[in-house]
Amino acid sequence: MSAFLQYTLQGLAAGGFYALSALGLAVIFGVLGVVNFSHGACYMLGAVISAVLLAELHVGFWVALVVVPILMFGFGVLMERLLVRWLLALDPLYNFLLTFGLTLILVEAVKQKYGVSGLPYEVPAGLGGQVSIGSVNLSVYAIFACLFSVVVCVAVGLLLTKTRIGMIVRASTEAPERTRALGINVGRWVTPVFGFGIALAGLAGVLAAPTRAITAEMGSNFIIILFAVVVIGGLGSILGAVVAGFLVGLVEAYGIAYAPTYAQIVIFVLMALVVLVRPSGLFGREEVA
Amino acid sequence: MSDETTTTERTGAAAETPAAQGSSRMLEVTGLSAWYGEARVLTDVAIDVAPGEVVTLVGRNGAGKTTLLRSVMGLHRQIEGTISLDGTDLTRRSADARARAGIGWVPDDRGIYASLTVAENLLLPPVVHADAWPLERVYEFFPVLHERRDFPGTKLSGGEQQMLAMARVLRMGSRLLLLDEPSEGLAPVIVQRIGEIIREIKGQGVGVLLVEQNVKFASTVADRHYLLAQGKVVEHLGNDDFRARESELLTYLGM
Numbered sequence: 001m002s003a004f005l006q007y008t009l010q011g012l013a014a015g016g017f018y019a020l021s022a023l024g025l026a027v028i029f030g031v032l033g034v035v036n037f038s039h040g041a042c043y044m045l046g047a048v049i050s051a052v053l054l055a056e057l058h059v060g061f062w063v064a065l066v067v068v069p070i071l072m073f074g075f076g077v078l079m080e081r082l083l084v085r086w087l088l089a090l091d092p093l094y095n096f097l098l099t100f101g102l103t104l105i106l107v108e109a110v111k112q113k114y115g116v117s118g119l120p121y122e123v124p125a126g127l128g129g130q131v132s133i134g135s136v137n138l139s140v141y142a143i144f145a146c147l148f149s150v151v152v153c154v155a156v157g158l159l160l161t162k163t164r165i166g167m168i169v170r171a172s173t174e175a176p177e178r179t180r181a182l183g184i185n186v187g188r189w190v191t192p193v194f195g196f197g198i199a200l201a202g203l204a205g206v207l208a209a210p211t212r213a214i215t216a217e218m219g220s221n222f223i224i225i226l227f228a229v230v231v232i233g234g235l236g237s238i239l240g241a242v243v244a245g246f247l248v249g250l251v252e253a254y255g256i257a258y259a260p261t262y263a264q265i266v267i268f269v270l271m272a273l274v275v276l277v278r279p280s281g282l283f284g285r286e287e288v289a
Numbered sequence: 290m291s292d293e294t295t296t297t298e299r300t301g302a303a304a305e306t307p308a309a310q311g312s313s314r315m316l317e318v319t320g321l322s323a324w325y326g327e328a329r330v331l332t333d334v335a336i337d338v339a340p341g342e343v344v345t346l347v348g349r350n351g352a353g354k355t356t357l358l359r360s361v362m363g364l365h366r367q368i369e370g371t372i373s374l375d376g377t378d379l380t381r382r383s384a385d386a387r388a389r390a391g392i393g394w395v396p397d398d399r400g401i402y403a404s405l406t407v408a409e410n411l412l413l414p415p416v417v418h419a420d421a422w423p424l425e426r427v428y429e430f431f432p433v434l435h436e437r438r439d440f441p442g443t444k445l446s447g448g449e450q451q452m453l454a455m456a457r458v459l460r461m462g463s464r465l466l467l468l469d470e471p472s473e474g475l476a477p478v479i480v481q482r483i484g485e486i487i488r489e490i491k492g493q494g495v496g497v498l499l500v501e502q503n504v505k506f507a508s509t510v511a512d513r514h515y516l517l518a519q520g521k522v523v524e525h526l527g528n529d530d531f532r533a534r535e536s537e538l539l540t541y542l543g544m
Contacts, residue, residue: 170404171413178400181362182414183388183461 002136007257008250013142013211015249016149017043017204021222022229022241023156024200030173030236031186031193033092034084037099039201040223041106046072046205047214048110051119061124061210068206069199076198080191088190103219110216118213127210145207152203153242160238169193173236225252228271234284244282315340315496316361316392316465321370323353323360323520330356331520334370338465338496343487345499345507348517349542354500355397357517358467361498362394363387374465389417393463397470397500399450401442408438410453414461420493421462430489431456448479455486465496472503484510504539508532516542 025039036042049068053059059067083102087094122128123141130137160166171179172186180186212218229248233240251270255263274282316338323331331353338344346354359365361372363384371380379387388394402410411427411434428435431452437445445453451471458466468487472480480503487497487510501507507514514531516524516538531538 167405167409167413171402174402174404175400177364177384178394178396179413180384181364181388181394181396181400182457183385183417184414185383185385 003257005136006138007253009138009142009146011250011253012246013145013249014253015246016146017208018226018229018249019153019242019245020149020204020207021201021226022233022245023153023238024197025226025230026236026238026241027169027173027193028197030238031169031176032084032088032190033176034088034095034099035092036197037096037223038103038106039226040219041103042072042075042198042201042219043205043208043222044110044216044219045075045106046202047209047212047218048114048119048205048216049202050206050209051121051214054121055119061206064206065203069203072202073195073199076195077191079198080194084194085190103223107216107220114216116215116217118215121209121214123210141210145211148207157238157242225267228267232271232274232281234281237281237283240281240283313339315375316498317373318361319371321357321360321368321372323356323365323368325367329520331360334520334522336515336522338498340464340496341491341494342513343491343497343499343511345501345511345514346517347501347504347507347514347538347542352517353520354517355469358469358498358500362392362467388461388463389415391417391462391464393458393461393466395454395458395466395468395471397473399447399454401445401450401453403441403443405442406439407434407442407445407453410442411457411460414457416460416462418462418464422459424460427456427460448475448482451475451479451483452486459490463495465498466490468497468499470500470502472501472506480506504535504542508535
């Protein structure tokens with residue numbers, strides 16, 4: 001029982017990283033129609049920047065938690081303005097290829113600069129060790145990461161459902177052309193939404209930094225699982241991205257614990273089952289012909 | 290078309306629609322041609338709509354009616370010719386700028402957002418004109434929208450969605466409504482209600498450009514009619530002529 005609870009917590013913590021990143025992927029896809037392949041690399045950058053800030057500038061975790069998403073927002077804005085924007089009018093495949101190429105560049109650049117062995121990062125003071133609840137020992141940092149992800153997801157959810165900006169983002173996500181025909185300059189929201197999506201991936205990277213090996217390649221596997229998350233949740237569904245993120249985190253953690261050989265396969269079996277039963281994902285809307 | 294028809298067109302238009310003459314035109318489309326790739330779907334189309342006037346585009350499927358509406362809205366960009374509203378050339382403006390200039394979009398699928406509530410569907414577009422209906426007035430005129438204001442937009446019935454789509458552009462204060470087949474798939478009693486709404490809108494000096502397959506319905510609300518065939522305006526009739534020749538037109542249109 002104790003072990004099961006530990007796996008569950010590990011799963012929910014990892015799920016938080018998936019949920020935050022998938023949320024970013026979903027808003028970008030919704031408003032721009034771009035599948036951002038570099039999302040895993042942005043998650044990696046979030047972790048690497050945190051590690052570099054700590055090692056070279058002695059900037060700790062709490063500051064990184066604020067500063068890194070802001071830096072990644074700026075990176076996303078540049079990426080959209082300088083690159084993604086010029087391909088938006090073309091087939092979405094072009095931006096998929098662009099962001100794929102960008103991923104290779106980012107990964108190689110980080111490898112050149114920081115090598116292939118992991119960068120060190122310790123669990124921040126105050127969040128180390130274990131807490132005992134009855135006979136169960138749980139990692140304090142995992143509890144923190146999990147709660148923090150939930151809080152951010154809820155905050156983003158409120159932003160999307162309770163504000164005018166959120167209303168415009170939802171409308172643009174559902175029907176960009178119609179939204180323009182109703183007098184809304186959808187293009188004006190494209191850059192900030194892209195930056196916001198990238199910032200969420202960066203935030204997931206910061207949260208992951210104390211618990212993962214920080215390497216140039218850490219995003220490569222992550223992005224593949226992230227695509228599974230988005231397919232399970234339903235492409236373009238915000239709620240789906242979050243729920244599927246936590247779900248996949250749990251399934252992965254149980255897989256690693258109880259069937260290590262099949263841990264990676266389990267996620268994709270889940271994806272296949274969901275697609276068989278509901279082709280548009282758990283929360284995806286059925287395509288209207 | 291024969292010379293006889295051309296005569297009918299001239300006299301019909303002049304007799305029926307004094308409002309459309311001179312400088313009182315609201316929407317003016319001249320020399321409009323449109324393409325999808327290499328295929329030409331509209332050829333040298335000229336139409337106009339005056340304030341408080343209801344003008345229909347009638348024609349078979351594929352005649353280019355919806356392309357014409359989309360070109361006026363700025364959603365179809367592969368065009369030649371000019372589109373102006375109240376004397377302002379909008380041809381090079383984006384769809385959202387045209388909407389803010391006063392063109393209201395009511396697409397044939399109603400265009401209601403599933404991810405927005407009924408109230409949010411109404412509040413999404415910016416208010417673009419001083420004559421815009423305040424929300425209270427919208428709810429007073431469409432009580433069902435008030436009752437269902439917190440429902441997701443697409444939980445409404447087809448007729449209610451059509452009303453929501455029209456209410457939305459009235460709340461926005463659009464001066465010219467582009468209505469694409471508002472009566473399609475609706476029960477007769479609802480179609481009648483849509484007709485009442487159109488007459489109410491007309492009474493306020495709002496112009497309406499209406500695409501309609503239902504010739505009978507069109508003749509109960511419209512002032513003038515343009516007949517489109519193969520991307521060209523082949524006839525331009527006042528409503529009396531239109532009614533007098535209804536059965537002939539139905540045969541001609543293959544309806």
